[in-house]
Amino acid sequence: MFSKAVKIEQRVEEGKGITTLRFPMDAKVRPGQFVMVWIPGVDEIPMSVSFIGALAGITVKEVGEATRALSSLKEGDVLGVRGPYGNGWHLPPGRVLCVGGGVGMAPIMTAAEGIADRTRVDVAIGARNAGEIIFEERARRASDDVRTTTDDGSYGLKGTVVALADQMMKVKRYDVVLGCGPEIMNRYLLKACKDNSVPCQLSLERLMKCGAGLCGSCVIDGLRVCADGPVFTGEQVERMTEFGRWKRDDAGLRVSL
Amino acid sequence: MTTSLETDLCGTRLRNPTMLASGVMGETGDSLLRVAEAGAGAAVTKSIGLEPRKGYPNPTLVELDDGYINAMGLPGPGIEAFGEEMSVALKGGIPIIASLFAAIPEDFVTLAVRMQEYGASAIELNLSCPHAKGYGMEVGVDPEAVANIVMHVKAAIDIPLWAKLTPNTHRLLDVARAVEGAGGDAIVAVNTVKAMAISVEARRPVLFNRTGGLSGPAIKAVGLRCVYELYEAVDIPIIGVGGAETSRDVLEYLMAGARAVQIGSGVGRKGLGVFQAACGGLIRYLEENGFSSPSDIVGVAHVQ
Ligand SMILES: Cc1cc2nc3c(=O)[nH]c(=O)nc-3n(C[C@H](O)[C@H](O)[C@H](O)COP(=O)(O)OP(=O)(O)OC[C@H]3O[C@@H](n4cnc5c(N)ncnc54)[C@H](O)[C@@H]3O)c2cc1C
Ligand SMILES: Cc1cc2nc3c(=O)[nH]c(=O)nc-3n(C[C@H](O)[C@H](O)[C@H](O)COP(=O)(O)O)c2cc1C
Ligand code: FES
Numbered sequence: 017m018f019s020k021a022v023k024i025e026q027r028v029e030e031g032k033g034i035t036t037l038r039f040p041m042d043a044k045v046r047p048g049q050f051v052m053v054w055i056p057g058v059d060e061i062p063m064s065v066s067f068i069g070a071l072a073g074i075t076v077k078e079v080g081e082a083t084r085a086l087s088s089l090k091e092g093d094v095l096g097v098r099g100p101y102g103n104g105w106h107l108p109p110g111r112v113l114c115v116g117g118g119v120g121m122a123p124i125m126t127a128a129e130g131i132a133d134r135t136r137v138d139v140a141i142g143a144r145n146a147g148e149i150i151f152e153e154r155a156r157r158a159s160d161d162v163r164t165t166t167d168d169g170s171y172g173l174k175g176t177v178v179a180l181a182d183q184m185m186k187v188k189r190y191d192v193v194l195g196c197g198p199e200i201m202n203r204y205l206l207k208a209c210k211d212n213s214v215p216c217q218l219s220l221e222r223l224m225k226c227g228a229g230l231c232g233s234c235v236i237d238g239l240r241v242c243a244d245g246p247v248f249t250g251e252q253v254e255r256m257t258e259f260g261r262w263k264r265d266d267a268g269l270r271v272s273l
Numbered sequence: 274m275t276t277s278l279e280t281d282l283c284g285t286r287l288r289n290p291t292m293l294a295s296g297v298m299g300e301t302g303d304s305l306l307r308v309a310e311a312g313a314g315a316a317v318t319k320s321i322g323l324e325p326r327k328g329y330p331n332p333t334l335v336e337l338d339d340g341y342i343n344a345m346g347l348p349g350p351g352i353e354a355f356g357e358e359m360s361v362a363l364k365g366g367i368p369i370i371a372s373l374f375a376a377i378p379e380d381f382v383t384l385a386v387r388m389q390e391y392g393a394s395a396i397e398l399n400l401s402c403p404h405a406k407g408y409g410m411e412v413g414v415d416p417e418a419v420a421n422i423v424m425h426v427k428a429a430i431d432i433p434l435w436a437k438l439t440p441n442t443h444r445l446l447d448v449a450r451a452v453e454g455a456g457g458d459a460i461v462a463v464n465t466v467k468a469m470a471i472s473v474e475a476r477r478p479v480l481f482n483r484t485g486g487l488s489g490p491a492i493k494a495v496g497l498r499c500v501y502e503l504y505e506a507v508d509i510p511i512i513g514v515g516g517a518e519t520s521r522d523v524l525e526y527l528m529a530g531a532r533a534v535q536i537g538s539g540v541g542r543k544g545l546g547v548f549q550a551a552c553g554g555l556i557r558y559l560e561e562n563g564f565s566s567p568s569d570i571v572g573v574a575h576v577q
Binding site for chain 1: 296297298299300301303304306307319325326327328330331332333334335336341343345348349350351354472473474475477479537538540541544
């Protein structure tokens with residue numbers, strides 16, 4: 017699809033340097049899918065769809081030029097959006113533990129909301145500090161058991177969200193864990209799920225250019241994060257020799273994470 | 274009678290006449306490996322140059338109903354680092370064709386010699402990228418310059434040499450004859466058609482590079498015309514490319530005169546199953562019509 021121009025109807029500051037932009041979107045989106053967002057004159061970058069529906073949304077954390085430009089947009093400004101792309105989560109029956117680290121909560125939240133039965137889904141939210149905890153209220157509307165952690169202990173439990181998830185898996189029974197966060201978090205979460213014999217799905221990130229499965233810039237081993245992912249099963253991730261160690265730069269050269 | 278899709282391309286044996294086109298999933302060894310697993314008869318690498326190149330900033334791709342416009346800007350790891358990718362790609366067991374870009378004959382020679390060492394089955398000269406300044410199409414529309422490059426590279430390697438041409442010129446047939454005259458073994462046609470997309474809301478071109486190359490079904494009719502004309506102009510084999518994504522498309526290219534057909538955009542639009550699906554339909558057509566090999570129908574559209 018041609019990058020479709022959309023007008024920003026709502027802008028919400030979710031946390032420190034984390035902003036949600038809402039805009040109308042006709043295309044049907046599944047939880048865990050992403051769009052390529054064009055900021056004219058700046059860049060085009062991948063963003064998870066953090067709100068699904070007629071008033072769709074993305075939630076942006078400022079890390080560089082494009083995300084800074086995106087965050088500074090106001091209601092009424094125009095963006096280009098193409099997509100959705102990617103596979104999205106596979107939401108099986110049974111009990112689900114959703115684990116989000118930082119802005120990784122964006123695709124996690126749509127998964128939690130995609131499960132109609134609130135007794136079936138628990139949510140563990142982690143961030144570096146209180147200012148970066150997002151979507152807690154929203155999570156409480158979708159689930160009976162929502163817990164939070166911060167690395168510095170400024171909010172919720174002190175510690176990592178993986179330690180929290182590990183605890184929850186030891187006490188409660190889950191049929192699947194869904195995780196999204198920094199790669200280091202994903203790596204430890206994978207290990208925790210293995211230790212507790214719970215299958216998992218992880219949403220991964222790599223440098224994206226085309227977003228459409230063509231250019232190959234986003235590959236991890238042979239798998240394209242944009243077209244074969246961004247959600248991969250724990251077994252798939254375990255077979256990836258590059259996971260947790262290497263990524264590809266703009267030239268396709270392997271560099272350590 | 275048994276029907277087989279096996280195809281001979283100037284000495285390179287393919288299990289079927291479909292091939293991955295350059296620039297699509299061809300930047301890393303592992304993704305080339307996946308293309309082999311998906312059933313392609315051969316795979317062409319991303320066009321590789323001497324040095325690592327980042328390519329253009331985004332947007333590098335526009336998606337249309339019937340194709341794409343891309344201006345990737347020839348990103349790639351450079352010839353040195355690509356050796357490792359080649360060694361992985363070769364595990365797929367299909368011929369790996371090395372696509373190369375450079376500005377001068379000496380650099381093409383350096384690259385081709387390295388790729389031959391890495392185990393490439395053939396070299397494909399990218400004389401046709403429409404959006405990288407100083408490379409590709411900028412060299413590929415001048416028959417003399419092309420002949421000079423082909424002659425130099427041909428003298429330096431033992432594997433077959435293919436030249437990939439641009440449709441963005443009225444001199445396509447002159448360039449093709451120059452390739453043949455200089456000893457080139459095959460013509461690959463076509464690369465993308467120079468194009469542009471404009472956003473009304475943003476009041477500017479969408480691509481960072483402003484212009485890019487159109488691919489996919491939108492250009493199939495152009496590709497077929499080029500292959501048809503080339504078939505009457507040269508005697509060396511022609512490899513068709515441009516908008517092929519079904520067995521019917523492949524049949525059209527074969528009938529126009531192509532010995533094999535490359536698929537690029539089809540991988541994005543249909544997924545990696547595109548090769549197997551095209552081959553399945555192709556073998557059924559051949560069987561039902563009493564042909565034993567794709568070569569039986571190459572050029573049959575050239576009726577008197
Ligand atoms: C499928 C997918 C979904 C995504 N969803 C979201 C989302 O919902 N919300 C969101 O905020 N981001 C998301 N991202 C990440 C986002 O695309 C990048 O942060 C963005 O492209 C960075 O662009 P930039 O120009 O701002 O930063 P750059 O100038 O490219 O980078 C600036 C600095 O940030 C670092 N950086 C770059 N990318 C990342 C990254 N992914 N994570 C952490 N640090 C990074 C770089 O190393 C560099 O130091 C997603 C990425 C993918 C692949
Ligand atoms: C994203 C993309 C990148 C490409 N990169 C290259 C390249 O590096 N070298 C090249 O010779 N052709 C490149 N091409 C052109 C294709 O190989 C092919 O000639 C063209 O896309 C037409 O075929 P198709 O319609 O099957 O895609 C690229 C095409 C696309 C879509
Ligand atoms: S970003 Fe181009 S293939 Fe994934």
